[in-house]
Amino acid sequence: GENVEQHPSTLSVQEGDSAVIKCTYSDSASNYFPWYKQELGKGPQLIIDIRSNVGEKKDQRIAVTLNKTAKHFSLHITETQPEDSAVYFCAAKANEKLTFGTGTRLTIIP
Amino acid sequence: AAGVIQSPRHLIKEKRETATLKCYPIPRHDTVYWYQQGPGQDPQFLISFYEKMQSDKGSIPDRFSAQQFSDYHSELNMSSLELGDSALYFCASSLGAGFGRALSYEQYFGPGTRLTVT
Numbered sequence: 001g002e003n004v005e006q007h008p009s010t011l012s013v014q015e016g017d018s019a020v021i022k023c024t025y026s027d028s029a030s031n032y033f034p035w036y037k038q039e040l041g042k043g044p045q046l047i048i049d050i051r052s053n054v055g056e057k058k059d060q061r062i063a064v065t066l067n068k069t070a071k072h073f074s075l076h077i078t079e080t081q082p083e084d085s086a087v088y089f090c091a092a093k094a095n096e097k098l099t100f101g102t103g104t105r106l107t108i109i110p
Numbered sequence: 111a112a113g114v115i116q117s118p119r120h121l122i123k124e125k126r127e128t129a130t131l132k133c134y135p136i137p138r139h140d141t142v143y144w145y146q147q148g149p150g151q152d153p154q155f156l157i158s159f160y161e162k163m164q165s166d167k168g169s170i171p172d173r174f175s176a177q178q179f180s181d182y183h184s185e186l187n188m189s190s191l192e193l194g195d196s197a198l199y200f201c202a203s204s205l206g207a208g209f210g211r212a213l214s215y216e217q218y219f220g221p222g223t224r225l226t227v228t
Contacts, residue, residue, distance in 0.1 A: 032215040043200050043219035096166035100152035
């Protein structure tokens, strides 16, 4: 089955700086890669996603890149703000289910 | 916008008891997924339904069963509860492929049910 690895597990950045989270996947059949933000006590919130026929996607301060050959994808957050502090999960979809990475706890330092 | 609704939000049960978790998908969504998230862990896929039929199955114990009803809401039934079943249970919904409509991959999660087994 699919295996998704995510790095780093924790990340602290100064407010205003950029944050980058990286994931790799194993199943070449995976064709959809969402990123979720989870705040304490809440459900995962879809923040951006990318399909396998696209290399990059941007939505305001958030961007995602995908390298299908290398089987890795990354989340980039620019001009970070305190409200960006949360746990971020990458995921890969093959068939119906999502396989999640192990999460990155992002802390924005004011 | 309407979101996924889960009930109850919190549930405390004793070992060997049964529990039923309910999920109401976003209006017009016809696909539901169940995930289990242990403390400090990532969500693990349990099972999914599309148009009331099971569409995929993950690491769901035999003690658990689920179904989707004609109004697309879903219930996860858990029997012979064990201490290790204590976790957050999330339901997600999406819009499956239909006549004139492409498959939508986006899964939107509910707020979860926190199950504590004592």
